Amino acid sequence: MAGNAPTASEYVIHHLGHLNNSGHPQSQIVDWSIINLDSMFWSLALGLLTIFILWRAARKATSGVPGRFQGFVELLVEMVADQAKGIVHSAESRRFVAPLALTVFVWIFLMNAMDLIPVDLIPMLWTGIYSAAGGDPAHAYMRVVATADLSAALGMSCGVLLLCLWYNVKIKGVSGWVHELFTAPFGAHPLLWPINFAMQIIEFLAKTVSHGMRLFGNMYAGELVFILIALLGGTATVFGFVGHIFAGTIWAIFHILIITLQAFIFMMLTLVYIGQAHEGH
Amino acid sequence: MNLNATLIAQLVVFFILGWFTMKFVWPPIVKALDERAKKIADGLAAADKAKADLALAEKKVVEELRKARESAGDTRAVAERQAASLVEEARTEAARIVAKAREDAEAEAGVAAQRAKEALREQVAQLAVAGAERILRKEINAQAHADLLANLKQELQ
Numbered sequence: 148m149a150g151n152a153p154t155a156s157e158y159v160i161h162h163l164g165h166l167n168n169s170g171h172p173q174s175q176i177v178d179w180s181i182i183n184l185d186s187m188f189w190s191l192a193l194g195l196l197t198i199f200i201l202w203r204a205a206r207k208a209t210s211g212v213p214g215r216f217q218g219f220v221e222l223l224v225e226m227v228a229d230q231a232k233g234i235v236h237s238a239e240s241r242r243f244v245a246p247l248a249l250t251v252f253v254w255i256f257l258m259n260a261m262d263l264i265p266v267d268l269i270p271m272l273w274t275g276i277y278s279a280a281g282g283d284p285a286h287a288y289m290r291v292v293a294t295a296d297l298s299a300a301l302g303m304s305c306g307v308l309l310l311c312l313w314y315n316v317k318i319k320g321v322s323g324w325v326h327e328l329f330t331a332p333f334g335a336h337p338l339l340w341p342i343n344f345a346m347q348i349i350e351f352l353a354k355t356v357s358h359g360m361r362l363f364g365n366m367y368a369g370e371l372v373f374i375l376i377a378l379l380g381g382t383a384t385v386f387g388f389v390g391h392i393f394a395g396t397i398w399a400i401f402h403i404l405i406i407t408l409q410a411f412i413f414m415m416l417t418l419v420y421i422g423q424a425h426e427g428h
Numbered sequence: 429m430n431l432n433a434t435l436i437a438q439l440v441v442f443f444i445l446g447w448f449t450m451k452f453v454w455p456p457i458v459k460a461l462d463e464r465a466k467k468i469a470d471g472l473a474a475a476d477k478a479k480a481d482l483a484l485a486e487k488k489v490v491e492e493l494r495k496a497r498e499s500a501g502d503t504r505a506v507a508e509r510q511a512a513s514l515v516e517e518a519r520t521e522a523a524r525i526v527a528k529a530r531e532d533a534e535a536e537a538g539v540a541a542q543r544a545k546e547a548l549r550e551q552v553a554q555l556a557v558a559g560a561e562r563i564l565r566k567e568i569n570a571q572a573h574a575d576l577l578a579n580l581k582q583e584l585q
Contacts, residue, residue, distance in 0.1 A: 167432070173432060176430055176431065177430065178431075178432050179432060179433050179436075180432075180433070182432060182433040182434050182437060183432065186434050186438075187437055187438075190438060191441060194441055194445045197445065198445055198448045198453065201449060201453040202452055202453055204457065205452060205453040205454075205455075205456040206456070208456045208457045208459070210459075210461075210463030210464040210466075210467060211464075213460075217460075220457065221457060221460075221461060224454070224457045224458065225461065228458065242450065242454075243446065245454065246446060246449035246450040247446030247449065249454070250445045250446050250448075250449040251442070251446070254445060296434060297430065297431060298430070298431050298432050298435040299434055299435070299438040301431070301435055302434065302435040302436065302438025302441075302442065303438060303439070303442050305439050306438075306442040306443060309439075
């Protein structure tokens with residue numbers, strides 16, 4: 148944001164632009180040749196942090212008296228293990244699904260938590276680095292909340308969809324699953340087959356899209372509110388300053404609840420959808 | 429709000445992270461939790477067993493005390509009887525010793541009296557001889573009167 152002060156609209160649009168391999172914000176709705184470097188960087192970094200934290204606890208895990216750190220990780224593990232046990236009724240499947248749910252919970256929580264870092268801090272640092280490296284500061288895009296990237300959120304929900312399809316085939320067999328696709332939910336009458344099949348496809352689509360969109364929408368909206376609150380401070384008036392502090396504090400405190408809740412919801416729905424794949428209609 | 433290849437990349441990362449946790453994180457932690465649960469269960473069982481053992485031991489102690497008290501009573505009765513018999517024996521022994529001592533003393537006294545009599549008899553004979561010498565105013569041949577003296581001695585017996 149060097150040079151002329153941007154208008155509010157330019158500021159918001161700049162904030163919502165991704166750093167990608169094309170160098171400018173994506174113009175088409177779907178473009179598979181573009182990858183968001185900022186989302187991938189933060190998602191990978193926090194993913195590695197997630198497994199590093201968990202791995203450290205696992206490496207020192209003892210059946211004796213646990214330390215506080217081990218106790219905390221054990222708390223998470225037991226919470227996820229209990230939920231998984233109640234939802235996915237297959238010990239064999241739980242061996243992968245429960246650890247996956249734990250990772251997803253911690254990982255999404257950390258990615259969401261990036262929202263609590265002052266909204267201009269990392270983009271400002273990035274602008275400094277980018278222009279120091281000779282780039283145009285106006286093109287120094289950086290979004291730090293990977294879950295507020297629709298592609299990333301839908302990427303994870305598509306992962307859950309693939310798991311659902313895999314477990315459907317694994318548990319029911321190909322013929323069993325195809326039979327279910329055409330006979331549930333309405334019945335086995337041949338006239339109902341197309342309707343059943345359409346319903347099943349809609350169900351899978353709706354599950355996956357709502358799963359990813361819920362996370363994305365919450366985090367995107369949260370990020371946008373932080374940007375708007377920052378704009379309030381950007382007015383450089385007493386009202387704006389007080390409003391920035393007051394609203395920013397309240398929204399950040401409220402957001403602690405949202406980031407945890409959304410991570411938990413994503414984890415629970417992962418378990419629920421995979422659990423449904425294990426049961427016949 | 430666009431879709432792009434980030435979706436594919438995120439999907440792959442999603443599975444890799446899940447795989448890592450399944451392989452390296454979940455098993456050791458769950459193992460530690462299960463082991464601890466077992467330890468606690470074992471500890472509780474051991475505590476219950478210890479409690480039962482304690483109750484049993486207390487019962488045994490009471491039983492042993494009762495037995496000990498009984499046997500102590502028996503022992504005392506025996507000891508008293510023994511002591512009484514010892515005292516009795518000692519008394520008889522003492523009486524026997526006293527009686528023997530008296531007998532011995534009496535025997536000794538008898539012998540001494542006899543010896544004194546003998547001596548007295550000897551002296552009486554000499555006195556008689558001396559008396560007779562004085563009476564007769566002449567030497568008496570002791571040789572010649574030995575028989576007479578012997579007779580005298582015999583009479584004095």
